[in-house]
Amino acid sequence: MTTTAADTTETTTEWIAIARQVGQNLSPGVAARDRTGDIAVDAFDLLRDTGLSAALVPTELGGGGATHREMGEILRELGRHDPSTAVAFAMHSHLVAAQLWRHRHGIDATPVFTKVAAGAILVSTGASDWVDSNGRASRVEGGYRVSARKAPASGCEVGTVFVTSIRWQDAPGGPQVLHCAIPRTADGVRIEKTWDTLGLRASGSHTVVFDEVYVPDAAVSLVRPANVWPPVLNVVIGAAMPLVMAAYLGIADGAVELAALLAADRTDPHTFQLAGEMMNAHTTAADLIAAMFTDSDNLRFDNTDAYASRTLSRKTVAADSLVSAVRLAIETVGGLGYSRTCEIEMRYRDVHGSLFHPLPRAKQTRFSGRVLLGHTPIG
Template sequence: MTATEVLESASTDWIAAATAVGITLRDGVAERDREGAISTAAFDLLRSSGLSRALVPTEFGGGGASHREMGDILRALGRHDSSTAVAFAMHSHLVATQVWRHKHGMDASAVFEKVSAGAILVSTGASDWVESNGRAERVAGGYRVSARKGPASGCEVGTVAVTSIRWDDAPEGPQVIHCAIPLSAQGVRIEKTWDTLGLRASGSHTIVFEEVFVPDAAVALIRPAAVWPPILNVVIGAALPLVLAAYLGIADSAVELVAASLAGRGDPHLVTSAGEMTNAYTTAADLIAAMFTDSENLGFANTDVHAARTLSRKTVAADALVETVRLAIETVGGVGYSRGCPLEMWYRDIHGCLFHPLPRAKQLRFSGHVLLGNGPLG
């Protein structure tokens, strides 16, 4: 299967399709990492190959992939181009959330039709969370909003920002408006603020909204600003398995490099180090697999308990992923510390998994509160 072959849902080899795209992109990865530039061509390939609509149900023009199959796609892509894989996971998790809604009897057809037509969704969730930020003002037919949202992975190649804006002057007290804003809308611009240790080519810049009009039809939800919103349980359950799958692809490549570089070596210290790396790698892979199993192909119940369990697995898996690549460098020796070896970039990139919601300290409080019956926010 070529990188530009349109997928047929009934017989798609999703891993082969993602691998074809990844191989096409692989030669430019190091240069894009040095320049900090997202690959526009990558997202053109993700559209033309059908991968950007893989999760959309077939009746809406998509590929009908399962949640786990979408994870396989991201994992395969992450083996070759980690920045693109993680940025693509941001689009994919938003589609997955809509699939959850569809499976639970809610209308997601408008989003599905946009994605099937080639839209790339951009998430601002990492900077929004419960209380959100920005300023919304009620005007005739909608809202006038201003905010800065970053990091927003893939925003340079995206079509629609899925975001939330704080509405402090709401009659019922401070509220949060969840809405979709076209990145082509008047008053929207991108500030290139992404200059980081790793995932440098993910295009995770800042979206700036300046007095942007959001019509009522583009508002999906209005909720209290200080109360845990059940929609975030859905986002957590849909998103984190996919996001971690992209990072697992990085760990796959690191382990494969060690196995190929040191094949047949029996030095005791190398064997021990390789065994320790295998333990960390197996822990990460098993936890991520369990996240997909418990998602029940996006049929999971919207509960605080499911979200807390997913977040706990995310923390432990993220630590194990970082440890896997660290031990890969330790096992191969000093060459792994050189920029001439891809382990150096993979080690920088793998650390990105620590910063997706929720970071360890916040996750511990969340999961602890839920266990003790306090609710996620205590």
């Protein structure tokens, strides 16, 4: 069956409507969770029940068959209503997206899709999994014993499978990194509640501890040299960053919309100027994130350092623009926007999280500069 532009628009509209319904159900508790730092456990039940947690899974494998861009629209809509849940859910979604890229490039991801379609929530164990990784792995019969502390791991309290990597320092031939999946229920897995931050306080981004956890060979998807740029991270960057930034765009959407509502009756020149500057920053971010999805080609992009570099450059500029947009929302509203009685204040704290996803500005510019000048991304 041929899919037309009208069909795609109708499908996207349906996904947004579902996400809006979920967001509206969660919205009344957002302020309280921001104060307590408690993740919305019921949110992930809703995401399962409505099919959003499996939206990216192909229909023939039990999922919703959503496109990469449609998943971005889902996250954007959730970010309008519940920023912490949207960002935590983006961590699950980007892992599913990376598997979909693999599936579309001839690597069967059916086992993962089957789990997600059945309700599994995937949790990324965070920045600890970058090129060098951390932790300790040792070879045992039939697999490995692994120990590590991984943080931040957004949504870890509601996750069912941790997607992680562990450093195998004593591997034959030199240090290696294992990429593997570990069930939340495995012996030796625990969560330490360490997440106490300026923003995204209810994202449940605590520390996952693996204490001599047994990982069978079948759960290891990749063994690669440590300290060498791995092409798999190009895939992760291309799949993840558009989705993650879409959630933050939703956070900014809510701030801009509320600022426009609160300042609608003002006619003083400086308010018009601030509102225009806010619009410029918001539009810049939205256009950059839209370009990320366009270049993704629905997760058919080429696995190249240049593609990852371009995606990361857009991420940095988009993050700066989102922070500026929400700051300008506060200025447009005035003193009320600085008060914790106004939702914009929370969104200003939350949107700063965008700065810390891989790669932060200084690391990104070094990465992109090396790629532009013909070098490997790290060195």
